[in-house]
Amino acid sequence: MKKFAIAMLLAGSTLLMADGAAAYGSCAGCHGTKGEKVAMGKSAVIGGQDAAKTLEQLKGYQAGTLDTHGMGGLMKTKVASFDEAGLKELADYIATLK
Numbered sequence: 001m002k003k004f005a006i007a008m009l010l011a012g013s014t015l016l017m018a019d020g021a022a023a024y025g026s027c028a029g030c031h032g033t034k035g036e037k038v039a040m041g042k043s044a045v046i047g048g049q050d051a052a053k054t055l056e057q058l059k060g061y062q063a064g065t066l067d068t069h070g071m072g073g074l075m076k077t078k079v080a081s082f083d084e085a086g087l088k089e090l091a092d093y094i095a096t097l098k
Contacts, residue, residue, distance in 0.1 A: 005052055008017055013044065019086070019089045020039070020089040020090050020091075020092055020093025020094075021023070021051070021082035021093055023082070023086060023089060023090045024090060024093050024094065026078065027078070027090075027094075030043075031043070031046055032045075032047070034047045034097045034098065035047025035048065035049070035094055035097040036097075039071075040071070042068075042069035042070070042071060043068070046094055046097075047094065047097035047098060048094075048095065048096075048097055048098050049094060049095060050095060051091045051092045051095035052087075052091075054090075054091040054094050054095065055088055058079050058087045058090065058091060059087060060081050061075035061076050061078070062076060062079045062080060062082065062087070066073065
């Protein structure tokens, strides 16, 4: 039973990672496949950034309260359809990029 529970936890985290990776697909055009690019010549490199910091930024863009380098409007449209769980999955995935 213990092995089954561990397997289920690992499977669940793998599914979350897959969802975050899928969501990141729309980010890669500007930020790079590993978050290694300075998006549009303005952003910081986001790959490997702390998930809590990324989540805070994503929420700020979504709320329209963050406008880093004048990119708030663009970023707001990118994250508008995400719910809380989706933003967290995306932030967690970005933290794994190196």
